[in-house]
Amino acid sequence: xxxxxxxxxxxxxxxxxxxxxxxxxxxxxxxxxxxxxxxxxxxxxxxxxxxxxxxxxxxxxxxxxxxxxxxxxxxxxxxxxxxxxxxxxxxxxxxxxxxxxxxxxxxxxxxxxxxxxxxxxxxxxxxxxxxxxxxxxxxxxxxxxxxxxxxxxxxxxxxxxxxxxxxxxxxxxxxxxxxxxxxxxxxxxxxxxxxxxxxxxxxxxxxxxxxxxxxxxxxxxxxxxxxxxxxxxxxxxxxxxxxxxxxxxxxxxxxxxxxxxxxxxxxxxxxxxxxxxxxxxxxxxxxxxxxxxxxxxxxxxxxxxxxxxxxxxxxxxxxxxxxxxxxxxxxxxxxxxxxxxxxxxxxxxxxxxxxxxxxxxxxxxxxxxxxxxxxxxxxxxxxxxxxxxxxxxxxxxxxxxxxxxxxxxxxxxxxxxxxxxxxxxxxxxxxxxxxxxxxxxxxxxxxxxxxxxxxxxxxxxxxxxxxxxxxxxxxxxxxxxxxxxxxxxxxxxxxxxxxxxxxxxxxxxxxxxxxxxxxxxxxxxxxxxxxxxxxxxxxxxxxxxxxxxxxxxxxxxxxxxxxxxxxxxxx
Ligand code: PEP
Ligand code: MG
Numbered sequence: 001x002x003x004x005x006x007x008x009x010x011x012x013x014x015x016x017x018x019x020x021x022x023x024x025x026x027x028x029x030x031x032x033x034x035x036x037x038x039x040x041x042x043x044x045x046x047x048x049x050x051x052x053x054x055x056x057x058x059x060x061x062x063x064x065x066x067x068x069x070x071x072x073x074x075x076x077x078x079x080x081x082x083x084x085x086x087x088x089x090x091x092x093x094x095x096x097x098x099x100x101x102x103x104x105x106x107x108x109x110x111x112x113x114x115x116x117x118x119x120x121x122x123x124x125x126x127x128x129x130x131x132x133x134x135x136x137x138x139x140x141x142x143x144x145x146x147x148x149x150x151x152x153x154x155x156x157x158x159x160x161x162x163x164x165x166x167x168x169x170x171x172x173x174x175x176x177x178x179x180x181x182x183x184x185x186x187x188x189x190x191x192x193x194x195x196x197x198x199x200x201x202x203x204x205x206x207x208x209x210x211x212x213x214x215x216x217x218x219x220x221x222x223x224x225x226x227x228x229x230x231x232x233x234x235x236x237x238x239x240x241x242x243x244x245x246x247x248x249x250x251x252x253x254x255x256x257x258x259x260x261x262x263x264x265x266x267x268x269x270x271x272x273x274x275x276x277x278x279x280x281x282x283x284x285x286x287x288x289x290x291x292x293x294x295x296x297x298x299x300x301x302x303x304x305x306x307x308x309x310x311x312x313x314x315x316x317x318x319x320x321x322x323x324x325x326x327x328x329x330x331x332x333x334x335x336x337x338x339x340x341x342x343x344x345x346x347x348x349x350x351x352x353x354x355x356x357x358x359x360x361x362x363x364x365x366x367x368x369x370x371x372x373x374x375x376x377x378x379x380x381x382x383x384x385x386x387x388x389x390x391x392x393x394x395x396x397x398x399x400x401x402x403x404x405x406x407x408x409x410x411x412x413x414x415x416x417x418x419x420x421x422x423x424x425x426x427x428x429x430x431x432x433x434x435x436x437x438x439x440x441x442x443x444x445x446x447x448x449x450x451x452x453x454x455x456x457x458x459x460x461x462x463x464x465x466x467x468x469x470x471x472x473x474x475x476x477x478x479x480x481x482x483x484x485x486x487x488x489x490x491x492x493x494x495x496x497x498x499x500x501x502x503x504x505x506x507x508x509x510x511x512x513x514x515x516x517x518x519x520x521x522x523x524x525x526x527x528x529x530x531x532x533x534x535x536x537x538x539x540x541x542x543x544x545x546x547x548x549x550x551x552x553x554x555x556x557x558x559x560x561x562x563x564x565x566x567x568x569x570x571x
Contacts, residue, residue: 293331
């Protein structure tokens, strides 16, 4: 029986199902005689939960996944949240209700608040709250060792839902895959599964109802499919695919140290996108030639205050030193939209993606902006730094941002600080107004990086977080290709470097066209580097120039995809 769903962590595997059905705790709302005893019982449960979460966090950090460890730092903060504790204790005090029911009442209120949010990222945070709620109530009910998935052979875990702490405790040597009915690409469980290298598929259609522990299953995290009790033919096909997968991976790895070049000698750079220093090793292991985008906002998130100049300087220095002279494009803070930081009050906005975000917010919060720019300039002598401003819509904004850069540079020089005199200052082209006026921007910016994730959302007026309008994510639509051509041509005319750091840079149909358009740099998540280098190596730029001309004559995205596929670009 085949179930189709969404692949959220890649890889294929075949094993026995271990069906994980978590005990659902039933809390009885009983009255208590002594509220002090009850409050102490509640606090003891919080303490025990804290010890457990700290243990999970330390284990995952020890296993070299520090950024996933941060997920559990957030759990610890929720556990210690004074408002939640105060509200629970008030219910115990006033209503004389037992701790488990009081805590459940408070947590359920916050869980439904998150559950009802439009933003899918925020909705998935409800899972984190449920995770903590169940852990604490488990302790109150005397259930020690919250997670008790235990097996000593290879399995594929099947569950209705897996919390981040369930996922973090999985033994990557035994767990060959995960299937759940709930979850999304940006859920913390998905992030953890990807970093543990465990293939993961989310399927609906009552998979959990049909399967039982011991059933055989084939899971394909690339396609997003699961086959329950596969036939001999399914298994034959699986073994062929697995072999092909391994051979292809080996072939791609052989490209690690080679240049990125077309058959007719058009050389480009393939670099990596990173969100933190922890992602650097993976870029280097996958043959990244530089960093095309460092999203610094993650350094500012999940904390109580802004990182100060010295902390930022140390981080940027470390990144630059590790990249050992390879170019590193560091983007200044891009918060707002779906990325929130607690200590900056942006206020309620009707349309956060069209609101006070990125460079707009930085120009508004000038001290914070200056602090980052100073830290960057100070770090410049430790490597090959390029600074990039996000979400530039007008020439005035770019000039203002550059003025802040010049002021910071001049004051650092007068303070006697050693800096690199020739730091390139560029911009993301991700708003249609900038794409249209690229010929003017190209005279003032040292380089461009095309941010297609936002450029597509704004060109098609389709919120990138809203699944209902995801059909409008059309990187191959001629309207977008015309904008991209305009940007690349403008940069070339002024002799400026032009890269792309949005998802489109590794789209197998887009890459041939971008080669035809003359893009200099393709920046992407490290797992896409080998594949893209291999595609580029098969192309001939002269032919791709002709292909682009034809693509620009098309009317729809599908027509362009068909054109590229027909020209044998697809393997
Ligand atoms: C983009 O918009 O394409 C981009 C790379 O930036 P982000 O995804 O961080 O908005
Ligand atoms: Mg963007």
